[in-house]
Amino acid sequence: MAKRTVEEKLAHDRMNGRRLDKLKSTVTSIGKRGLKDTFVIGEALEEAAVLLRGGFTGWVRSECGLDPRTALNFRKTFRVLAPMQEWLLDKEVAPSVAVTIAAASREGRERALKEIASGRKLTAADAKLIVRNETKDRAHIRPHGLTSLEQAARAFCAHVLAEAERILDVASCLDPKDEAALANLSSAARDLRPFLAAVNQHAARVGKSEHHEFSAAIKTLACAARHDDIRDAANVLVRVARTRTPRATEDAALGSVDADGTRSSTSKSAIRSVSSAFKHGLTCFEVCAGGGGQAAGLAKAGFHHVGLLERETQPCDTLRAAFGSQYVIEASLIGYEPIDTGPIDLLAGGVPCTPFSRAGKQNGEYDDRDLFPEALRLVGRMQPRAVMLENVAGIMDPVNDGYRARILSKLSQMGYRWDWWVLNCADFGVPQRRRRAILIAFRDSAAWTRFRRLDSIGKYAEKPITTAMAIEAHLRSRGYNPTPELLGRMNRVCPTIIGGSLRKQSSDLGQANTRKEWEKMGFVGKRWGIAAPGHEHVGDILPTNRMMAILQGFPSDWPFRGKPRDINRQIANAFPTPVAFHLGLAIAEALTGEEFDPSRQVYHEAMRRNRIPQRNRSAKTQ
Known part of the structure; x- marks a missing residue:
């Protein structure tokens, strides 16, 4: 097939742009939405998603004024229920009921449709009960x-x-x-x-x-x-x-009660954001885990953590709240000797970046804080099938060429084949200019052959998620209405979020030049807020930990623990969750030989937010 010329590509882009304008007009022109409108909007959004590919989320939020989760509900309703649209309209089914049915498993959907066919008028609450199979008798359903x-x-x-x-x-x-x-x-x-x-x-x-x-x-x-x-x-x-109350202290000491009536010394995580649609059964041990940005991404990619090693108390408390205390090891990487963790598929982590940061002295291997030797020692002890270590881009500078060569030589001696490159997190849908050096190595030659380096995802390299797209909903959460001028100033990716040093006593936006960039975007440079602005707010925005967590890609329900400064340090030091997720999927594909579609995780999380159970799956590890 002949390659298209530049003129043909431009003409194609212009045609797509005109079509997107029409789809946007279709979506935004519909006022009060009945079931027929739901199908019309769903069809338009489904077509827009095909045209936009990776940029759909930002487009639907900024151009159509819709939350991406709402847009997903419209698309799912059209995709699943379009063949029976006329029948549903004839039965006068409410749009909220149709959305619930469309997002349910096949068995739940069939139960709900059977009830509708019998002539019963379902409310959204009734539909949720039926698709969850929480009632077998109509009398058990509460009156409206x-x-x-x-x-x-x-x-x-x-x-x-x-x-x-x-x-x-x-x-x-x-x-x-x-x-x-x-x-x-x-x-x-x-x-x-x-x-x-x-x-x-x-x-x-x-x-x-x-x-x-x-x-x-x-x-x-x-x-x-x-x-x-x-x-x-x-x-x-x-x-x-x-x-802590005496009861809480006792429960923490005794642990939870297992199904067989015995008490477990560990607790199970209730955080939805570490749930994954991928059941490949791969295990992970993470070092220098911090506040869990990388851990969250790898968990979303289906990795089961058998150990999270971190030396500081507050990040450990966060990890315990997210994953359960049984997986968290509060200890220094220096001299740590692993207990019996079983076979490890992936050893991951982000060793301290200060020795290689361009903002510091770049003492490299001569800096006491360099923990690459300790991480390699652990690789030799645990013999994982794959390794992923991330650091600042400064480690790729010529001054560190010799040290990098010695690290790679050590991996080669242990039987690993490796790749080391620099990526920009903005190219992965993170609304932040954050360049990181990624070292990935495989012990199995077949896995190494299957691995594909990721430099970007979708079209984020050309059309990144902007700061305005990312935090606008949060800015409006307490009644504040941001001005078009402010959103225009935020219509760009933000600078690298920093502030993770133990030497700093308060949260800040970095050194003078970086702080000026934030100020140009409409943020107050030298003060820190504790909540989104209220309806009466006027002027520039006080940055908050919640805003920084959003810009780092943390899940919305991530259970940070500690004082505000401790939380800020956990956020600033984190490896963005979306990048860890996509790299984790690439590693899982290499290790298993299977293909994993990232969009499955989007649907999985949407279903869990709506509390709709997934279709039962075989307990057998894929």
Whole structure:
């Protein structure tokens, strides 16, 4: 087939652009959406996804004003239910019911369609119960009025818990000289107090009082009038919130109860973001795991962590919350000797980058913080089938040529074949200019032959995700309406997120030149916030840990632990999760000889967010 000329490519791009404009007009022109509109939008978005390939998420968010998860629901409804569109319209099925049915497993979908065929009018709550197979008798389904009450109660409880968490965050980072913040904190506690009083009454009736001290601290804060009293009450609230109850301490010591009635010394993670659609059964041991950015990506790629080695307490607490305490090893890599972990498929990690960073002295192998020798020692001890180590791009500078050659020679002596290259995380859908050097090695020659180096994903190299695309939803989360001028300033990838040094006592945006880049994008350069801006905010944006986590690609439910500065350090030092995910899939394909479509993980996560069970799979490892 003859290659297209430049003119033909430009004409093709212009034609695609015109078609995308029409599809955008179709999506945005529809107001109140019935079921027929849902199919029209789904068909338009499905065609747009084919035209855009890797750039669909950013396009649908910025051009159509739709959350990508909502867009996925429209596409799935069209893809699955289009053949029976007329029948569903005739049955007057609600759009929310159709979305739930489309996202369900085949068995759940057939159960719901059978109910509709019998003449029953389903609500969205009914449909969810049926596709989950949580009821076998129609009488067990709650009446619609009670279902509405349950939904309202759940939404209210979620709001109260979020407000309590916000009050605690503000109290943890309170500036004792900020009188306005003190007054707002006391006012928020007063708003929360009536609900806590009702909870206390119920707890007294059932004999539970674990939360009593927290409620009492909120009450004290609500009643405080003088600024000194508010400060003291805020300190008490923070101390009480961080104190573990005797019951919690006992549970942590004894562990959870297994299915056979015995107590396990470990706990199971409840974090959805480490769930994977890929069941290849490969194992991973990670060194210098930090706050878990790389670990999250590899878990999404289907790797089961048998060990996460990290020396600092706060990142270890984060890893325990995400993966369970049984997998976390709080120890230094220096001198660490692995216990029996069984065969390891992948040893991964990001050894300290300070010895090779261009922002430092680049002492390389003569820097005491260089841990490449320790990582190679562990490779020799554990003999993993594959190795992945990441570091700053500075290690590829000519000054480090000799050291790199000695590292690669050591791997060759141990029987590994290797590749070492530099990638830009922005080319993988991360809204950040972050260049990293990636070392990947395989012990099996067949796996090495199958491995393909990844330099980018989709069209992100040409059309990267911008800062505005990434954090706009977060900016709007508390009622703030960002101006077009601000979003225009943020319409670019952000500079490299830094600030992970132990020597720094506060969060910042880096050195002067880097800080100026952030300021040009609409961020305050020398102050740090604790939450998204409120509806009354005017001017530049205070950066927050949540914003930085989004820009690093962390999952939205990642359970960071520690003080705000500790969390900032975990975020800044992380290897972006999306990059680790795609590299993990490439390694898994090389080790297994199978192909893994990254879009399967997108559908998998969407189903888990909607709490729709996947189709039962064989327990046999693929």
